[in-house]
Amino acid sequence: MTDLRVGLASDADRYLATDQTVWFAEVLSASTEEQLLGLPVDQRFAVDVDGADPATYPGIYGVFPMTLAIPGAADAPRQVPCAGLTWVGVHPDHRRKGILTTMLRHHFEEVHAAPGTHVSALHASEPAIYGRHGYGLASHELVVTLSRGATLTAPDLEDAAGTITTQMATATDPGVPARLRECHLAVAELGSVVGEQAYYERVCQQLPENLRGKEPWRVLFARRDGVDVGFAAFRRNEKWEHARPSSTLDAWAVVGEPATRLALLRRLLDFDLVSTVKVGTVGADDPLVLWAGGPRATGGIETYDSLWIRLVDLPEALMDRAWSAPCDVVVDVVDRAAPWNEGRWRIRADDTGAATVERSEADADVRLPVAALGSGYLGGANLLGLARAGLVTEQRRGAARELWHALRADVTPVAAVGF
Numbered sequence: 001m002t003d004l005r006v007g008l009a010s011d012a013d014r015y016l017a018t019d020q021t022v023w024f025a026e027v028l029s030a031s032t033e034e035q036l037l038g039l040p041v042d043q044r045f046a047v048d049v050d051g052a053d054p055a056t057y058p059g060i061y062g063v064f065p066m067t068l069a070i071p072g073a074a075d076a077p078r079q080v081p082c083a084g085l086t087w088v089g090v091h092p093d094h095r096r097k098g099i100l101t102t103m104l105r106h107h108f109e110e111v112h113a114a115p116g117t118h119v120s121a122l123h124a125s126e127p128a129i130y131g132r133h134g135y136g137l138a139s140h141e142l143v144v145t146l147s148r149g150a151t152l153t154a155p156d157l158e159d160a161a162g163t164i165t166t167q168m169a170t171a172t173d174p175g176v177p178a179r180l181r182e183c184h185l186a187v188a189e190l191g192s193v194v195g196e197q198a199y200y201e202r203v204c205q206q207l208p209e210n211l212r213g214k215e216p217w218r219v220l221f222a223r224r225d226g227v228d229v230g231f232a233a234f235r236r237n238e239k240w241e242h243a244r245p246s247s248t249l250d251a252w253a254v255v256g257e258p259a260t261r262l263a264l265l266r267r268l269l270d271f272d273l274v275s276t277v278k279v280g281t282v283g284a285d286d287p288l289v290l291w292a293g294g295p296r297a298t299g300g301i302e303t304y305d306s307l308w309i310r311l312v313d314l315p316e317a318l319m320d321r322a323w324s325a326p327c328d329v330v331v332d333v334v335d336r337a338a339p340w341n342e343g344r345w346r347i348r349a350d351d352t353g354a355a356t357v358e359r360s361e362a363d364a365d366v367r368l369p370v371a372a373l374g375s376g377y378l379g380g381a382n383l384l385g386l387a388r389a390g391l392v393t394e395q396r397r398g399a400a401r402e403l404w405h406a407l408r409a410d411v412t413p414v415a416a417v418g419f
């Protein structure tokens with residue numbers, strides 16, 4: 001297609017109508033701007049084509065400005081800006097004509113031009129879509145089911161967990177979005193994404209159709225010395241079976257350092273009238289499974305892909321993060337969607353955790369798709385494993401191992417909240 005035009009979506013109603021056509025969910029009664037809450041006006045993009053239906057765009061996408069916690073010095077994550085790609089949709093009449101490809105190229109060019117933002121990240125609706133566009137799977141999410149009253153054992157955290165009190169609020173209570181954001185930013189662990197204030201306003205928004213027959217979303221704040229140090233967002237689904245209470249409690253995310261999470265989870269496991277607790281956005285190596293006594297001690301664990309990361313400005317993104325070990329490796333990067341990244345780069349990390357990444361004419365040690373560096377960016381996805389799987393080509397023996405030892409983090413990235 002030659003006449004695709006990508007630019008700001010000037011018509012918010014048309015933008016929303018496109019999303020409704022693509023996702024075929026119930027049409028909500030809230031105003032357009034209420035439904036677009038959190039998506040800045042200058043981050044709503046659309047594709048137009050001559051002769052397209054004026055009520056819908058052929059394609060749309062949006063960006064939540066976010067903060068991503070990446071490996072930092074001394075194991076403390078470093079927070080960097082990140083473009084949170086979202087609201088991607090192509091009208092059914094226009095699919096498989098290259099509109100997504102065009103929109104992503106536009107997105108990469110926008111991020112490339114934005115000073116300070118070097119990575120894009122997303123949650124994928126379907127796992128087959130984004131790898132070909134340079135996104136690599138950087139973290140996993142578990143959904144863990146537990147029975148009410150399940151015992152969580154963590155002897156060395158008892159004292160710290162004992163200093164936490166919990167306080168229940170409703171998501172629409174005044175001030176809750178600001179408290180969520182401030183707390184999330186303060187305790188963000190490796191792999192966390194933290195949105196702007198409007199993102200939390202969106203999370204706390206309770207539209208009538210989403211509430212039908214359901215409890216409003218609640219927030220359990222964890223407090224120590226009068227300060228918020230964590231939170232869990234949850235709601236209970238009322239159910240009775242054989243005259244016995246058998247409600248389920250769904251926790252969207254449990255945020256805080258481990259002792260805080262322990263205190264929050266214990267409270268979630270102790271709600272009256274609830275029989276089953278389902279905790280989402282649990283990291284692949286979250287202590288919850290250890291506290292419960294291992295996978296079979298839970299009521300079940302589901303595993304999903306969490307955050308997909310795309311290095312848009314490869315050298316800047318790689319130099320932003322801290323490195324775990326020295327390395328001197330020339331990578332030959334395949335990146336057709338962001339051609340400024342394509343080719344050979346020499347990555348030299350020293351024992352202080354700093355790295356330089358420069359263009360190189362030297363023979364490549366490792367040839368890889370840019371998505372492999374996105375996967376390894378948080379230090380979670382094993383680059384050596386990717387080489388063993390045939391997804392990365394080692395051209396100097398030992399180079400994939402050297403690069404992986406420098407990229408890896410001591411802790412597995414947490415799962416990222418949905419956006």
Ligand SMILES: CC(=O)SCCNC(=O)CCNC(=O)[C@H](O)C(C)(C)COP(=O)(O)OP(=O)(O)OC[C@H]1O[C@@H](n2cnc3c(N)ncnc32)[C@H](O)[C@@H]1OP(=O)(O)O
Pocket residue numbers: 022085086087088089090091094095096097098099100101102122123124125126128129132
């Ligand atoms: C971050 C987010 O917002 S995730 C939400 C993504 N949106 C959705 O899932 C909504 C429903 N789906 C859609 O709107 C569309 O089908 C999209 C956005 C997934 C794809 O848009 P299209 O314009 O059809 O994609 P495009 O024509 O650019 O295809 C690019 C390539 O990806 C492939 N592809 C596209 N969608 C899929 C898919 N769902 N599964 C596997 N392959 C896919 C195409 O076959 C094509 O392959 P090719 O280059 O080998 O020919």
